[in-house]
Amino acid sequence: MATRSPQNQASLYVPENIAHNVKTITFIRSSMSAITGSAAGILGLTGYFGFIFYGITALFTSFLIWALKTQAKPGIYFRGRTDVWTEGVFGGLFSYVLFWTLLYGIVHGVYLSTLAEKRIIALFDNLR
Amino acid sequence: MSHLAESQSLYLDPAIRDWVLIPIMVVMVLVGVLRDQVTVLLGGGASTKKPGLKAIRETRILARGATLRTYGNHIPLSSFTSRKNFLSNAYKKGEYLKNPAAMNQTVNPMTDPAGMEMMMEGMKKNFLMIIPQSVIMGWINFFFSGFVLIKLPFPLTLRFKSMLQRGVETPDMDVTWVSSLSWYFLNLFGLRSIFTLLLGEDNAADGMRDMTAMSQMGANPSGQPQDFYKLHLAEGENLLLTPHDWELGDIEHRLLVQYGKRKPKPVSDIVDAGDSDEKSIGSSSENKGKGRRKGVYPGIVKLYDSCLRFSLGAAAIPPKLTAKLFY
Numbered sequence: 001m002a003t004r005s006p007q008n009q010a011s012l013y014v015p016e017n018i019a020h021n022v023k024t025i026t027f028i029r030s031s032m033s034a035i036t037g038s039a040a041g042i043l044g045l046t047g048y049f050g051f052i053f054y055g056i057t058a059l060f061t062s063f064l065i066w067a068l069k070t071q072a073k074p075g076i077y078f079r080g081r082t083d084v085w086t087e088g089v090f091g092g093l094f095s096y097v098l099f100w101t102l103l104y105g106i107v108h109g110v111y112l113s114t115l116a117e118k119r120i121i122a123l124f125d126n127l128r
Numbered sequence: 129m130s131h132l133a134e135s136q137s138l139y140l141d142p143a144i145r146d147w148v149l150i151p152i153m154v155v156m157v158l159v160g161v162l163r164d165q166v167t168v169l170l171g172g173g174a175s176t177k178k179p180g181l182k183a184i185r186e187t188r189i190l191a192r193g194a195t196l197r198t199y200g201n202h203i204p205l206s207s208f209t210s211r212k213n214f215l216s217n218a219y220k221k222g223e224y225l226k227n228p229a230a231m232n233q234t235v236n237p238m239t240d241p242a243g244m245e246m247m248m249e250g251m252k253k254n255f256l257m258i259i260p261q262s263v264i265m266g267w268i269n270f271f272f273s274g275f276v277l278i279k280l281p282f283p284l285t286l287r288f289k290s291m292l293q294r295g296v297e298t299p300d301m302d303v304t305w306v307s308s309l310s311w312y313f314l315n316l317f318g319l320r321s322i323f324t325l326l327l328g329e330d331n332a333a334d335g336m337r338d339m340t341a342m343s344q345m346g347a348n349p350s351g352q353p354q355d356f357y358k359l360h361l362a363e364g365e366n367l368l369l370t371p372h373d374w375e376l377g378d379i380e381h382r383l384l385v386q387y388g389k390r391k392p393k394p395v396s397d398i399v400d401a402g403d404s405d406e407k408s409i410g411s412s413s414e415n416k417g418k419g420r421r422k423g424v425y426p427g428i429v430k431l432y433d434s435c436l437r438f439s440l441g442a443a444a445i446p447p448k449l450t451a452k453l454f455y
Contacts, residue, residue, distance in 0.1 A: 023329050026321070026324060026329070027324065027325065027329075029321070030321035030322065030324050030325050031325055033321065034321070034322060034325075040281075041281070044281075045281065046281045046282065047281070047282050047283055048282075050281055050282055051282070091320070091321060092321060094314075094317040094318045094320065094321070095318040095319070095320070095321045095322055096318075097282075097314065097318060098314050098315060098317075098318025098319070099318070100281055101278060101280055101281060101314060102149075102153070102278075104279070104281040105145070105149065105278040105279060106145065109139070110139070110140055110278060110279045111139065111140045111141070111142045111144065111145045112139040112140065112141060112142055113142065
């Protein structure tokens with residue numbers, strides 16, 4: 001009984017549940033990357049800072065999943081212990097970039113202000 | 129007016145934002161939703177036609193063989209052997225084939241009506257993929273080319289210039305200013321996870337997934353029906369090669385070790401048995417991790433736990449180490 005075939009180790013997991021868990025992680029990551037992308041755009045991050053911000057928020061999200069969702073025991077929910085930290089991180093990057101670009105463009109003066117906006121801005125300037 | 133103070137010498141017409149940037153995104157989202165709905169209408173992502181009883185038998189018997197191979201160690205040797213013999217014989221004789229007469233000749237997909245059906249499915253899917261993508265791309269190229277649309281917040285190398293500023297052709301313009309086609313591609317990739325949020329995991333909304341599906345299809349052109357007899361033969365051979373190693377072989381020894389009545393064997397494979405006493409199945413991962421860090425066989429403690437489960441009278445099911453997460 002000293003050797004175990006990999007099949008028998010695999011048989012200890014329920015594949016449906018693992019698939020469901022991966023789905024859940026993907027769902028969390030998708031929404032988080034859209035939200036953090038918008039945040040980066042509104043904050044006006046550019047260049048490497050944006051990608052570093054994504055790394056930090058992804059790490060934070062992973063930590064939240066690890067702490068709240070798996071109760072610090074990812075081994076019960078996934079085959080590998082690193083799956084919680086890596087799953088879907090790269091896939092979320094694209095929607096992060098999309099929302100980052102969109103909100104950066106809209107908020108940070110890529111477009112000339114419209115007449116109404118100009119009037120509002122002038123009003124504020126007068127108030128000051 | 130802090131945003132005007134930024135070092136930036138170029139501003140775009142806000143009409144570009146209102147009539148190009150946002151509409152492209154909205155249209156792409158809506159087209160994705162439409163694609164998903166149309167796919168459902170045309171009969172779901174999976175096959176529409178319900179397979180007959182014989183066809184189900186033909187595939188399920190394969191699953192039975194795989195199950196026996198995977199979980200065989202959970203039943204005694206005699207049970208395992210009888211199942212193995214039965215299944216491998218059945219595979220060899222083709223007893224569970226849909227059409228036992230067609231054991232030796234390959235099926236021509238053109239004559240088989242089910243094969244035709246499958247080919248039509250593949251064609252429909254391909255059309256659904258190609259048409260919306262090319263229509264949107266043509267629309268963007270026709271109406272929105274020749275001007276920059278948005279500024280990317282991150283720098284790119286000069287190599288991207290000809291790709292991202294196609295139709296603008298201004299030599300000195302910064303690469304971060306990109307045309308509408310780049311915005312289209314950004315949407316194409318970025319909206320994928322948004323579709324997951326909107327339409328669920330198994331949506332048919334984004335085109336990129338279909339492209340990967342199509343490249344896979346090259347191996348198996350347009351869903352040609354498989355030769356099930358060959359599959360059955362292969363499964364039978366796999367089954368015959370599967371060794372059996374009963375999980376409960378030395379269970380009484382392990383049980384005594386677990387309650388501290390006997391010391392673990394020096395050559396035993398149950399390394400962590402002593403200190404994993406009275407822990408639930410859930411904590412097995414902790415031990416597993418420890419074991420791995422010490423350089424012990426991975427999975428040993430899992431094995432131990434599964435034996436414990438059996439010793440406590442659980443049925444011959446795989447131990448459920450995998451719990452479910454909830455939203």
